[in-house]
Amino acid sequence: MTRSAVAQGRPAPVINGDTEFFWEAAADRKLVAQCCSACRVLRHPPGPACPQCHSFDWEVVELSGRGTLFSFTVVHHPPVPGFDGPAIVVVVELEEGTRFVSNMTDVDPDTLKIGEPLEVFFVDQVEGWTAPQFRRPAEPSSGVAT
Template structure:
């Protein structure tokens, strides 16, 4: 288990981090217009409603974009590592890491699925979503 920087958790994002601890990838759905949104925020950018509910994502999606950072090197990452923008099947995009694949084999549009990993955080254990090519277990 490697150490990671702890996220800043607010009233608006607490549901999201609690969901990850339960191995659920939660996204917001506006109660006013039904639009899905991520990252979490208090107001719907579409209709400006403050009412929303959390729905569980299937955790399946495709690689929308990716990058492999090289500098600065952080001690809590194994290099090379892949930062990926995943377009979930629900239509919203999430930023994460892509694991269990050679960096040369990553392609835009490839199907991926979520899994959860526990890291040591500054304030205890931290559960984060990670992605891997679909079909790996």
């Protein structure tokens, strides 16, 4: 898959005290989540309190960025700003157990299969933020020189 190094036109995320750590990590090409310091539950999207035990104490953990396609939908109308065609919105179940909503580009949605492996990659936006997206992992090389 080819992908331009920079994209533009997508609506910027709302960045506040609960989400700033996430977007700063994305700019550094890291996928992170909150982890409750009390009960160790991962949570995404970020929020002020743990939905499990209601603790306000949390820490940032780096995620592998690997997971499987849990669900997806294709948004045909209205056109989504920053996308050349229909937007593919995906729910990825990450190896660590939390789910993440993002998108895929440069793929025919008719070829997507629930349960197939995906990996995160990051696309800088002209407007000054970085979008985590998902793609199929690169095919492993056969190890045979040609």
